[in-house]
Amino acid sequence: MDRDIQPAHPPEELPRVLLWRWRRNPLRRRTDLAQAWIALGLFLTVLAATPAAMLLVGDTVQRRLTETARQQTATGHDTPAELVHDAPRHPEPGSDEAKEARFPVTVRYTDPQGDVRTAKTDVQPALAAGSTVRVWVDAEGDITDAPLTAEQIRDRAMGRVVVTAVAVPLLALAVYAYVDRRLERYHLARWDAAWARTAPEWTTPR
Numbered sequence: 098m099d100r101d102i103q104p105a106h107p108p109e110e111l112p113r114v115l116l117w118r119w120r121r122n123p124l125r126r127r128t129d130l131a132q133a134w135i136a137l138g139l140f141l142t143v144l145a146a147t148p149a150a151m152l153l154v155g156d157t158v159q160r161r162l163t164e165t166a167r168q169q170t171a172t173g174h175d176t177p178a179e180l181v182h183d184a185p186r187h188p189e190p191g192s193d194e195a196k197e198a199r200f201p202v203t204v205r206y207t208d209p210q211g212d213v214r215t216a217k218t219d220v221q222p223a224l225a226a227g228s229t230v231r232v233w234v235d236a237e238g239d240i241t242d243a244p245l246t247a248e249q250i251r252d253r254a255m256g257r258v259v260v261t262a263v264a265v266p267l268l269a270l271a272v273y274a275y276v277d278r279r280l281e282r283y284h285l286a287r288w289d290a291a292w293a294r295t296a297p298e299w300t301t302p303r
Contacts, residue, residue, distance in 0.1 A: 159254040166244040178206035187222040208238025
């Protein structure tokens with residue numbers, strides 16, 4: 098009768114393998130236990146620091162962008178501008194890409210001081226010369242980006258939050274990798290010193 102083949106490493110032994118640094122055994126070094134405590138400390142730090150960092154970064158970015166948008170709104174305004182020449186045509190008119198595409202074109206507008214000026218701004222493809230577009234002009238009369246909307250501010254803040262959520266664990270992993278590398282070099286140095294003491298007993302003829 099065929100016998101059932103037993104796995105070389107039963108599943109119940111897996112936790113013992115993973116947690117070998119915590120188990121007392123003759124081969125465990127003090128640095129092994131220290132490394133286990135460092136790993137646990139970093140893990141708990143990530144659990145506690147990640148939500149706090151995400152909240153702090155999201156709130157800071159949102160407040161900063163909101164204040165910037167408020168200042169831009171207070172010091173600038175949108176004004177009509179006339180295309181000086183035709184805008185380039187998109188190679189695929191009517192496509193989704195064409196709807197999102199913008200081309201730099203020279204426009205003519207009046208600045209807050211009443212002077213007629215020309216500058217370049219991004220416009221939709223295929224607009225004819227003489228067409229009117231809206232541009233945002235700052236206090237000096239230069240064309241600039243319009244203030245961010247509430248939705249844009251929220252999206253950018255959320256983007257920073259996501260980056261923070263990834264960066265904190267990666268930073269902890271980098272710290273652990275550095276500690277592991279330093280301990281490995283320490284172990285190698287001790288082994289070299291021990292071998293330097295032991296080698297003559299094995300290599301010196303008697």
